[in-house]
Amino acid sequence: MELNFDNSFAKELKDFYEFTKADKSTSPKLIKFNDSLAKKLGPEWEKLKSDSGLLIFSGNEAPKGSQSLSQVYSGHQFGGFSPLLGDGRAILLGEVVDKDNIRRDIQLKGSGRTIFSRGGDGKSALGPVLREYLVSEAMHSLNIPTTRALAAVSSGDDVYRERVLPGGILTRVALSHIRVGTFQYASTTGDIEKIKALSDYSINRHYKSLLPKKEKYIEFFESVCDSQINLISKWMGIGFIHGVMNTDNMTISGETIDYGPCAFMDRYNPNTFFSSIDTQGRYAYSNQPLILSWNLARFAETLIPLIDKNEQNAIEILTQKISLIQNKYEKAWLKVMSEKIGIINIKDGDLDLINNLLDIMKNEKADFTLVFRYLADFIIGKEYLLINLFDNSKKINEWINNWKNRIEKEGKFDKSLCIKMKKINPLYIPRNHLVEHALDEAVSNDNYKPFHNLLSYVTSPFDEISNSKEYTLPAPITDKPYKTFCGT
Numbered sequence: 001m002e003l004n005f006d007n008s009f010a011k012e013l014k015d016f017y018e019f020t021k022a023d024k025s026t027s028p029k030l031i032k033f034n035d036s037l038a039k040k041l042g043p044e045w046e047k048l049k050s051d052s053g054l055l056i057f058s059g060n061e062a063p064k065g066s067q068s069l070s071q072v073y074s075g076h077q078f079g080g081f082s083p084l085l086g087d088g089r090a091i092l093l094g095e096v097v098d099k100d101n102i103r104r105d106i107q108l109k110g111s112g113r114t115i116f117s118r119g120g121d122g123k124s125a126l127g128p129v130l131r132e133y134l135v136s137e138a139m140h141s142l143n144i145p146t147t148r149a150l151a152a153v154s155s156g157d158d159v160y161r162e163r164v165l166p167g168g169i170l171t172r173v174a175l176s177h178i179r180v181g182t183f184q185y186a187s188t189t190g191d192i193e194k195i196k197a198l199s200d201y202s203i204n205r206h207y208k209s210l211l212p213k214k215e216k217y218i219e220f221f222e223s224v225c226d227s228q229i230n231l232i233s234k235w236m237g238i239g240f241i242h243g244v245m246n247t248d249n250m251t252i253s254g255e256t257i258d259y260g261p262c263a264f265m266d267r268y269n270p271n272t273f274f275s276s277i278d279t280q281g282r283y284a285y286s287n288q289p290l291i292l293s294w295n296l297a298r299f300a301e302t303l304i305p306l307i308d309k310n311e312q313n314a315i316e317i318l319t320q321k322i323s324l325i326q327n328k329y330e331k332a333w334l335k336v337m338s339e340k341i342g343i344i345n346i347k348d349g350d351l352d353l354i355n356n357l358l359d360i361m362k363n364e365k366a367d368f369t370l371v372f373r374y375l376a377d378f379i380i381g382k383e384y385l386l387i388n389l390f391d392n393s394k395k396i397n398e399w400i401n402n403w404k405n406r407i408e409k410e411g412k413f414d415k416s417l418c419i420k421m422k423k424i425n426p427l428y429i430p431r432n433h434l435v436e437h438a439l440d441e442a443v444s445n446d447n448y449k450p451f452h453n454l455l456s457y458v459t460s461p462f463d464e465i466s467n468s469k470e471y472t473l474p475a476p477i478t479d480k481p482y483k484t485f486c487g488t
Contacts, residue, residue, distance in 0.1 A: 003044050005065035005094040008103070009176075012201050015194055016182065017069040020091045022059030023112025023122070025169070027156030030054050031448060032133060032455070034150050037173060041098050041150075048151075056093075057151040057171050059111040066093040066106075070114035074188055075181035075248025076298055078282055083188050085181060085248050086116030089124060092177065103205060105177050106150070109170040123159045127439045129168035130451055132259040134438070136172075138430045138458035139256055144234045145227075146256040147174040166443060175255055178202055180295055181248030183302040192305045199306060206253050217306040218317060225296050225325055227254025232292045233332035236285070237340060238429065239265035239368040243275035243484060245283045245291045247298050261484035264429045266474035268361040268368045274432070274484045289333070293325045339424055340372045342407055342417050353406060357399055364390045367474045369429050375403075376421035379413060426461035428468070430454065432482050433475035 010017070033053070038045040048056065055061035062068055070087035090109045097103050109132075110124025133149040140146050155167035178198075186195045199217060203210050207223045210216045231254050235242065242249070243261035251257050261275035270286035278284075283291060300318040307314035337354045338346050361371055366389045374386040378400070390396045407413050438450040457471045465471075475482070 002064035003066070004042055004096050005063070005067075005106075006097055006103070007065075007067045007094040008201075008205070009071075009092070009095065009105075010067045010069060013198060015189075016073075016185070016198065017071050017092070018115045020068055020070040020087075020114045021062070022068060022091055022108055024060045025058035025153070025155035025157060025167075028054055028058035028060065028169075029154045029156065030057065030151065031130070031154055031168075031442075032149075032152045032452070034137070034148070037148055037150055040100065041096055041104070041173070045096075045150075053151070054153065057108070057153045058155060058169060059108055063093065068093050068108075070116055071177055071182070072116065072185055073179050073181035073248050074184035075179070075246050076184075076295075077246045077248070078278070078280075081184075082248075084116070084185070087114055087177075088117040088120055089114070089122040090172075102175070105172075105174045107172045107174065107177060109172050110155075110167065111169050121159070123155075123157070123167050124169065125159045125161060125165040125443075126154050126168035127165065127443050128260065129153075129170045130439055130442055131435060132170055132172070134435060134451070134455055134458065135259045135262060135430050136256070137455065138461065139240070141459045141461050142238055142426060142429075144238065144240070144256060145231055145254050147172050149173070174251070174257065175253040176202075176205060176251070177257070178205075178252045179248050179257075180250045180252070180299045180302075181246075182252075183299055184247060187302040195302060196306060199303065202252050217303055218321070221300060221303055221307075221318065221321060224252055224254070224299065225321070226328070227252075228292055228296060229325065229329045229332050230254060231256060232288055233329060233336050235288060236333055237336035238426065239268070239285070241265060241272060241274060241283070241285050242288065243273070243278060243283055245288065245295065247295050250295050250299075263432050263482065263484050265368050266431065267365040267477075268358065268371070269365070270358075270362065274482055276483045276485050289326065289329050292329060293322065296325055297322050340421070341375060341403060342421050343410065345410060347409075350406070353399075353402060356402075360390070360392075360395050360399060364392060364396075366390055369426060370472065370474075372425040373422070373427050376418045376425060379418040379421075380415055423462055427464060428457040428461045428471050430458050431471070431474065432484075434471065 033049040056063050068091045070091050072086040074083050075085050090107055091111055093106045095103050095105055113122035129152050133152045136146050136149050140148055150173050151171040153169045155169055157167040159165045159167040186198045203220050210219050213219050241263055249258045263274040265272045271284050273281045273284035304314045307317055338350055343350055378386045387393050404413055434454050438454045441447040441450045
């Protein structure tokens with residue numbers, strides 16, 4: 001089948017990939033096809049919910065027009081630099097220009113060994129494929145910039161990890177897969193022309209308005225900073241913990257990428273982290289804004305040769321830009337959190353109001369998602385939903401009085417505000433225990449009903465659905481902390 005591929009990365013950045021073929025799957029089965037995303041990609045993509053589509057999504061047939069390749073990049077992983085990483089279990093089929101004239105990558109993830117597999121088999125177990133499908137589509141529905149899932153396939157082949165697991169392949173769609181780590185790889189070569197070629201390509205693809213600018217590389221850095229600031233502030237607003245914010249997992253486009261050990265926080269604790277490989281909590285919820293700056297500083301280092309011929313001048317310019325990141329982030333975060341409690345025009349005292357609520361939530365171990373959702377319900381007379389989340393009703397009642405007074409200075413404490421807040425604060429998120437149950441049923445029992453049910457809720461996160469209480473509640477408290485795994 002011929003698709004509308006237009007492969008600019010393969011044409012323009014020959015030093016940043018190796019051509020690679022996917023392994024064939026023994027007896028593939030299509031588990032989920034994303035009809036709405038396919039419709040955006042074009043009419044020919046809608047036809048892939050078929051046997052011919054399964055051949056492509058399983059790696060058994062290369063679609064006409066594709067140029068499958070694995071990209072190379074470096075990366076700081078938990079603070080340590082790895083000069084040569086790359087797509088160890090993914091291949092880029094190519095790019096398509098969708099119905100909105102937006103260029104998007106189409107990638108198979110878990111499709112077999114590449115030159116960058118470093119001894120691994122390049123495969124993915126089925127569980128991580130389904131996790132990424134669930135969480136990435138939930139993030140899209142939550143209006144968080146993200147890569148998306150077009151298809152999830154079981155390969156029919158075994159994958160050997162701690163135990164034998166069924167294999168799977170995800171078809172991932174992204175604005176691009178260019179990462180901070182891609183620039184770090186270019187920098188390790190010491191070839192300024194390679195850094196320039198990658199920068200010019202990235203600007204043309206993601207920040208086209210900068211092309212005529214005299215200082216386009218400085219503005220490119222600022223634009224990437226702004227995209228990442230926007231992204232992380234939105235993560236924080238929904239209690240999302242990425243779990244592996246290595247520089248090779250941070251995109252230049254500002255999309256969330258790589259949903260390995262990610263998870264959503266239930267009971268609010270800013271020190272929460274879940275990843276089994278993050279032994280020191282480097283990527284804990286409260287550390288994500290700091291890692292934002294750290295990663296962007298690593299990106300800045302790669303651009304030094306393009307900023308000024310005088311290295312010291314370039315460092316001074318970029319250092320000044322880096323110094324602005326946290327202040328910009330704090331403003332973006334304050335805007336996100338203010339809107340969550342119904343405030344549009346931020347005033348003095350609003351930061352304290354938000355922080356006071358978070359302090360109460362932390363002390364009371366209140367559920368992050370439900371507190372903000374039930375604030376909206378409080379407005380229309382369902383006070384009990386919110387109050388029941390707290391053991392100490394006195395403190396939350398004091399805060400509510402301050403909140404009502406603040407809202408009434410700006411507008412009305414009425415149903416219209418409730419409706420507005422419910423469009424921002426979700427009722428359904430991919431709660432960890434629900435995700436694990438869905439994956440376990442799929443992997444252990446070949447039962448995909450829990451997966452499909454959960455997907456239907458988390459892709460309608462703001463809509464109240466009847467008989468859905470089990471999808472709104474946090475997991476019961478246990479002595480055993482929840483842990484996530486990267487799934488490689």
